[in-house]
Amino acid sequence: MDKITETAERISRTIEERGGTQDTEKIEAKLRLLINEFFLTAEDAERQVTNEVMREQQIPVQRDAEDKKQIAELQPNDWATIEGKVVMIAAGGNPAIAQRGIIADETGAVEFVIWDKAQLTPLEENAWYRIESCVADEYKEKLSIKLHSGTNVVPVPGMSRIVSQDWHQIAEKMAGTSKDTPKLKTIASLKPDEWTTIEGKVTKVSEGGSPAISQRGIIADATDAIEFVIWSKAELSPLEEGNWYRIESAVADIYKEKLNLKFHSGTKITTISDTGTTVSPAADEMGATLKTVSGNPDEVSEIASAKPNDWVTVEGKIVALQPSPSPAIAQKGIIADGSGAMEFVVWEKAGAEPLEEHKWYRIEKATIDEYRGAPSMNIQSGTVISSITEDRSLMPVITTIADLAPGVACVRVKMLDNWEVRSDRMFQTGLVGDETGRMKFVVWKNRDEETQETSLEEDKVYSIYYAGVDEYNERYSLNLSGATIFEEEGADIDIGSDGRDETISGVVIHMSAGSGLIKRCRAEGCNRALSRQNFCPVHEMQQEFRYDLRITGVIDDGITAKNVIMQRDAVEKATGLTLEKAIEIAEVSPLGPDDVFMQFHDRLMGRYITCNGLDIDGTIIVRDADSVNLITYDQGEHAMLINRAEGLKGGDLS
Amino acid sequence: MNTPKESQRRYIREPARRAFAAEVREVRLTFKDGEDEKSPVYVMLPSGIRCNRLFFCGQVTRKELKGEENTFYSVRVQDPTGIFFVSAGMYQPEAKQQISRIDESAWVAVVGKAQVRDTPDGATFVSIRAESVAEIDEDTYRKWVDETAGQTLDRADAFDQTEDSKKAHEFYANDPETYRQMALQALQRITF
Numbered sequence: 001m002d003k004i005t006e007t008a009e010r011i012s013r014t015i016e017e018r019g020g021t022q023d024t025e026k027i028e029a030k031l032r033l034l035i036n037e038f039f040l041t042a043e044d045a046e047r048q049v050t051n052e053v054m055r056e057q058q059i060p061v062q063r064d065a066e067d068k069k070q071i072a073e074l075q076p077n078d079w080a081t082i083e084g085k086v087v088m089i090a091a092g093g094n095p096a097i098a099q100r101g102i103i104a105d106e107t108g109a110v111e112f113v114i115w116d117k118a119q120l121t122p123l124e125e126n127a128w129y130r131i132e133s134c135v136a137d138e139y140k141e142k143l144s145i146k147l148h149s150g151t152n153v154v155p156v157p158g159m160s161r162i163v164s165q166d167w168h169q170i171a172e173k174m175a176g177t178s179k180d181t182p183k184l185k186t187i188a189s190l191k192p193d194e195w196t197t198i199e200g201k202v203t204k205v206s207e208g209g210s211p212a213i214s215q216r217g218i219i220a221d222a223t224d225a226i227e228f229v230i231w232s233k234a235e236l237s238p239l240e241e242g243n244w245y246r247i248e249s250a251v252a253d254i255y256k257e258k259l260n261l262k263f264h265s266g267t268k269i270t271t272i273s274d275t276g277t278t279v280s281p282a283a284d285e286m287g288a289t290l291k292t293v294s295g296n297p298d299e300v301s302e303i304a305s306a307k308p309n310d311w312v313t314v315e316g317k318i319v320a321l322q323p324s325p326s327p328a329i330a331q332k333g334i335i336a337d338g339s340g341a342m343e344f345v346v347w348e349k350a351g352a353e354p355l356e357e358h359k360w361y362r363i364e365k366a367t368i369d370e371y372r373g374a375p376s377m378n379i380q381s382g383t384v385i386s387s388i389t390e391d392r393s394l395m396p397v398i399t400t401i402a403d404l405a406p407g408v409a410c411v412r413v414k415m416l417d418n419w420e421v422r423s424d425r426m427f428q429t430g431l432v433g434d435e436t437g438r439m440k441f442v443v444w445k446n447r448d449e450e451t452q453e454t455s456l457e458e459d460k461v462y463s464i465y466y467a468g469v470d471e472y473n474e475r476y477s478l479n480l481s482g483a484t485i486f487e488e489e490g491a492d493i494d495i496g497s498d499g500r501d502e503t504i505s506g507v508v509i510h511m512s513a514g515s516g517l518i519k520r521c522r523a524e525g526c527n528r529a530l531s532r533q534n535f536c537p538v539h540e541m542q543q544e545f546r547y548d549l550r551i552t553g554v555i556d557d558g559i560t561a562k563n564v565i566m567q568r569d570a571v572e573k574a575t576g577l578t579l580e581k582a583i584e585i586a587e588v589s590p591l592g593p594d595d596v597f598m599q600f601h602d603r604l605m606g607r608y609i610t611c612n613g614l615d616i617d618g619t620i621i622v623r624d625a626d627s628v629n630l631i632t633y634d635q636g637e638h639a640m641l642i643n644r645a646e647g648l649k650g651g652d653l654s
Numbered sequence: 655m656n657t658p659k660e661s662q663r664r665y666i667r668e669p670a671r672r673a674f675a676a677e678v679r680e681v682r683l684t685f686k687d688g689e690d691e692k693s694p695v696y697v698m699l700p701s702g703i704r705c706n707r708l709f710f711c712g713q714v715t716r717k718e719l720k721g722e723e724n725t726f727y728s729v730r731v732q733d734p735t736g737i738f739f740v741s742a743g744m745y746q747p748e749a750k751q752q753i754s755r756i757d758e759s760a761w762v763a764v765v766g767k768a769q770v771r772d773t774p775d776g777a778t779f780v781s782i783r784a785e786s787v788a789e790i791d792e793d794t795y796r797k798w799v800d801e802t803a804g805q806t807l808d809r810a811d812a813f814d815q816t817e818d819s820k821k822a823h824e825f826y827a828n829d830p831e832t833y834r835q836m837a838l839q840a841l842q843r844i845t846f
Contacts, residue, residue, distance in 0.1 A: 507709055509670055509765050510786070554667060556709065558805050561667040605788035606711065606763025608797050633796040638844065641803050645838035 004031050007042060011050050020057040027053060041096070041115055043135060044148050055541075068130075071164075072107035074145070076138035082145070083130045083156060084109075086123045087167045090174060090193050090251070099123065102167045102174075103131070103145070106326070109167035110136075111144040111174060118149045125253075126372065127472075128159035130423075132538075142173065152538065154423065157442075157470045157477065162326030165233050172249070172266025187280070188223035190252040190259060197248045198261075199272060200225075201279050202239045204287035215239065218290055219247070219261070220283035226252075227286060228261040236263055246270045300362075304340030304397075306377070308370035314377075315362045317394050318355050319466050320482050331355055334408050334466045334482075335363070335377065340397055341408040341466050342368075344377035352385050360388035373471045374406035396465045402436035402496075404476055410465045411478065413439075414493040415456040420527045427453045431614075432462075432478065433495040438614075441467075441478040454485045461491035502620050504564070505610040505631060506557030514552045516597035517582045519545040532593075549579050551600060555611060563619040564611050566628065573625040575603045608632070670709035670765055672802040673699050676735035676836055678708065681780050683825050684770050697768045700826045701809040701833045702819025708782060710738055711763045711790060711798035714756060727753045729787075731762060734799060734843035735836055739781040740764055749784035756789050763790045763798070796844050803837040810834045 008031055012022035027049055034045040069080040084105040099114040099122050112134070114120055123129060132152040134145045147153065174195075185196045198221065205217035215230040215238045228250070230236050239245060248268040250261045263269070301312050314337060321333040331346040331354060344366070346352055355361060364384040366377050379385065396410040404411070413432035419440075421429055428443040443453050456462060463486045468479035514529065521528045521536040522544040529550070534542050551566040551574070572578050577585075582596045589595035608631035613622040622628050683698040696704040712731035720728050726743030727750055742749035749766070756762060766782040773779050813819045813830035822828070 507670070507763070509709060556670045558672040558709070558801065559669055561669045563667075602788065605786060606709075606765075606790045607794055608801075631797065633793045633800065638796075638800050638841065641800055641807075642838070642841045645803065645807060645834055645841055 003042065004028060004035060007031055007046050011046060011053065014050060015053055015057065018054070020054065023053075041117055041148065043137075043146060044115075044117065044150070047135070047148070047150060070107040071103070071105045071110050074110060074136045074143060076136055076143060078136040079133055080136060080145075081130065081132040082110075082134065083128070083159075085128050085159075085161075085163050086112075086125050087163060088171055088251075089123065089125045089253075090195075100174075101125075102170050103129070104163035104167045106161060106164060108164050109170055111142070111170055112147060113144055114147040115149075118147055118151060120147055120149075120151065120153055123153070128156040130154040130156055155472055156423075156425075157472045157479070162328055168231070168233050168265040171251070171264045186223040187219070187221045187226050190226065190261070192252055192254045192259060194252045195249055196252055196261075197246070198250070199244065199246045199275075201244050201274075201277075201283075202241055203279065203283040204290055205239060205241050206290055216290065217241075218283055218286045219245070220279035220286075222277050222280060224280045225283035225286045226259060226261050227290065228263060230263045231265075234263055234265040234267065236265075236267065236269060239269070244272045244274050246272050302339035303335065303337045303342050306342065306368045306375055308368050308375055310368040312366055312368060312377075313362070313364040314366070315360065315388060317360045317392070318357050319394075320484075321355070321357045322482055333357070335361075336394060336396070336408075336466065338395065338397070341410070342375055342377050343371070343408055343468075344379060346379040347381075350379050350381050350383060352379060352383070355385070360390075360392055362386045362388055372406065374408075374469070396463075398463075400436040401432075401434050401439050404439070404469045404478075406469050406471045406476070408466050409469050410463070411467060412461070412463050412488075412493070414461045414495060415458050416495065418458060422526070424524075428455055430456070432456070434493055435496045437496055439476060439478055441480055444479070444481040446481075453481075456480075456485070461488040461493055462486060463488060501613070502562075502615040503610060503612040504555050504557060504560075504562045504620060506555045506562075506608065508553055508604045508607055508609055509556040509561065510554040511597075511601055511605060512552045513597075515550060516600055517579075517586050517593045518548050518550050520548050522546055547579060547583055549577075549582060551575075551604070553604075555609060564613075564622055565619055566611070566622040567624075569624045570611075570622040570628040571600075574609065574628050574630065575600050577603075668694055668706035670707040671699065671703060671705040672709060672798070672805045673701070673705070674735040674802055674806065674836055674840055675710070675712070675731075675733045675738045677701060677806070677833065678710075678738065678768060678782075679736055679780055680826070681768055681770055682778060683822075695767075697770060698818065698822050698825065699809070700822055700828050701806060701830065702813050702816060702822040703809055704818050705768065707765065707767055707785075709763070709765050709798075710782075710802070711761065711795045712738060713795075714758050714760050714762055717753065717756070717758050726750070729753055729784075731764060734840040738764070739779070740766065740784050740787070741781055742784040742787070746784055749787050752787040753784070756787065761790050761792055761795050763788050763794065799840055799844050803841045806833050806837040810837075 005028060008024050008028035011027050012024045016022050030049045031045050034048060035042060069082055071082055071084060074080060084103040087102050087104045089101040096116050097113055098116040101112055102109050103112050134147050134151045136143060136145050185198055187198055187200060190196055200219040200221040203218045203220050205215055213229055214232040217228055217239060218225050219228050250263050250267045253260055253262050300315050303314055303316055306312050316335040316337040319334050319336045319341060324332055328348050329345055330348045333344060334341050335344045366379050366383045369376050369378050398412050399409045413434045416433050417431040419430045425445055426442060427445045430441060431438050432441050446453055464480060465484040467483035470477050470479050519530040521530055521539055521542050523539040526539055528536050528538060530536050530542055530545055534545060536542050549568045549571040551571050553564060554561050555564050568579060585595050586593040610629045610631055611620055611622045612627040613620045677700055680700050681697045686693050686695050694706045696706050699705050710733060712733040714729055715732050716730040718728045719725050724744050726741055729740040731738040731740055742753055764784055765786045766784040769781050769783055771779050810830040810833045814823055
């Protein structure tokens with residue numbers, strides 16, 4: 001029995017179990033078609049055929065995928081939605097696999113596999129994601145999750161929770177299965193994401209500089225040198241300067257465009273005798289720039305000038321305290337002085353007296369770490385905290401949007417636009433702006449239901465103290481959760497043009513099929529356009545919907561072609577058809593909603609029009625009636641053109 | 655991974671150039687930008703700009719359904735300087751359907767691609783394969799004439815100063831003055 005027949009029988013069983021009638025032959029034929037003709041992976045084909053048959057037989061879909069699961073509770077063959085942090089990325093190792101790695105949450109960790117066919121954006125190490133509709137799978141008694149084309153990956157910026165350390169064991173097993181492990185490599189030949197074995201001399205060691213890292217250093221062989229990092233959890237004994245070691249199953253990784261070698265608990269370290277080989281001179285150069293804790297802990301430094309790997313003493317005010325994300329962390333919050341503000345973490349191990357909000361402290365010998373591109377202060381066992389009794393004044397430093405960098409900042413902005421909230425955890429999202437530009441903002445829902453989130457209202461001006469500036473895909477956004485927000489009554493800000501507000505005048509040269517009278521999903525916070533069969537890409541079949549008008553098309557001025565999306569008010573003005581009228585046409589006409597599309601086409605195609613709106617990724621969003629105007633023939637312009645054509649005749653400009 | 659991915663090359667839609675029938679009729683140079691099978695095909699407008707797509711307006715002077723099994727529409731669209739020969743066949747179902755609803759003497763706006771073909775008798779024939787055809791009013795037609803005259807004058811002004819116009823000059827051995835005259839004559843035909 002071949003694999004397809006096997007799969008077909010499995011689907012039949014599933015259908016039968018759920019009260020449907022099985023037709024293995026038909027299922028098998030469909031599977032063969034999908035796998036052989038459309039080159040779907042067996043998993044994707046199985047899913048698709050199962051869905052199809054269930055829809056045909058009107059078997060209610062089990063909404064497993066909708067429930068968020070904890071990684072520890074995943075079972076083989078689950079379709080699940082999980083939320084976790086990507087703790088490690090490894091190479092695919094097989095052309096069908098785009099990426100492999102480990103994702104972890106508080107309860108556990110699991111290997112993930114992204115199929116090449118899924119065409120998903122690669123995940124980034126240390127970022128949090130919600131992975132909707134992935135499939136848990138067991139292979140050789142090892143559970144992994146597969147991300148296929150139907151999987152929805154949603155980055156969860158601003159998330160920081162301490163995750164389970166189980167992943168070190170998984171990393172060890174992954175290393176164990178890798179064929180590359182036993183082969184000894186030269187340092188010069190190391191590539192990112194590779195499991196390797198090397199032999200080399202440790203030329204320099206330094207402290208980790210962060211509680212998660214027990215040691216850093218430089219290891220070199222004759223060909224080259226590389227920085228190594230030993231995770232605290234790996235519980236490896238520190239390496240000694242000047243000794244030669246054989247390092248098995250370490251993983252090469254790129255951090256800040258520099259290759260380094262990470263030692264996990266699965267990494268095997270053996271001392272070997274001095275081979276007498278002269279190591280590459282690169283070792284000295286790298287040793288000189290090895291990230292060691294720097295700074296002068298005896299002098300008070302300004303928070304704004306503290307950089308990652310610094311060793312600092314600061315005097316600052318605790319301006320915010322946040323719930324601790326993990327038992328290992330005693331306190332978490334924001335500390336500020338006259339120069340700026342920064343996140344801080346007090347580790348449980350530090351055994352420090354709890355810091356109080358709104359009080360000033362002198363903090364000696366804290367280390368500065370980098371978390372998602374932003375500096376963060378670590379208060380550890382060596383850190384000395386003393387309370388400052390005098391009440392100093394603290395003027396928050398306002399940063400303009402154009403000057404924001406990842407970290408913590410105070411801004412004075414006008415609320416411009418509310419965007420649709422697309423996640424259950426999100427309270428509000430939209431756009432704010434000041435004289436220098438605009439930026440997306442997010443307010444997350446409070447875990448603690450007693451405190452009320454502040455909702456920003458459009459066109460009002462706010463002073464926002466100590467908001468998080470997050471970076472994702474080279475774009476910044478403001479995280480206002482926990483920030484102090486004051487409304488400035490009666491104030492206004494002229495929003496600076498940052499080039500994203502655009503106007504195009506030209507011809508409506510193309511109108512896409514998504515234009516016309518559309519139906520939107522009514523699931524809370526969704527609002528996606530439904531297909532003609534009322535299918536939402538996320539919430540599947542929907543009985544409930546709301547009508548809307550939309551035109552997605554291209555406006556062309558002969559020099560450039562620009563994508564535009566017109567929203568209801570703009571569409572009503574440009575076409576002269578109201579939503580009510582469009583619904584009536586769709587209900588009465590034998591062509592249904594196609595009639596509305598054809599009328600839009602007839603009224604707008606080939607017509608001259610001016611559109612204004614925010615340019616988002618090359619598409620102008622035209623929101624209201626004032627942002628769209630039809631252009632008509634202009635006699636004055638005509639006369640000027642005749643003058644121009646005549647005047648230039650003979651090439652005489654005078 | 656923290657390495658920035660090579661920025662994905664975004665597909666950029668080719669603009670639809672504005673040119674009068676009298677200029678399009680003279681097109682002879684067709685070329686491809688790149689070796690790739692999917693690289694866009696251009697024609698070089700004699701006034702000196704590459705053109706993958708055209709947008710024009712005019713009046714339908716003749717509409718015929720031709721062909722036996724695979725029928726196609728052949729439509730003549732007149733602008734102030736001459737005639738555009740427009741066709742829409744089985745591979746342009748949208749345009750074909752749109753043309754079927756349009757009567758002779760209607761004002762139309764056409765989006766399409768220019769094709770240069772040698773006829774059996776040794777002549778060269780430039781036609782437009784329509785992507786989309788829409789019925790418009792005369793006001794929009796006048797607006798198009800003004801816009802096209804303006805852009806034709808712009809090209810005449812920049813003649814010999816751009817890479818494309820240098821190539822056009824070399825290939826067509828022409829004088830930009832021709833296009834200024836063409837624009838002026840087109841403008842003078844609009845009396846409103």
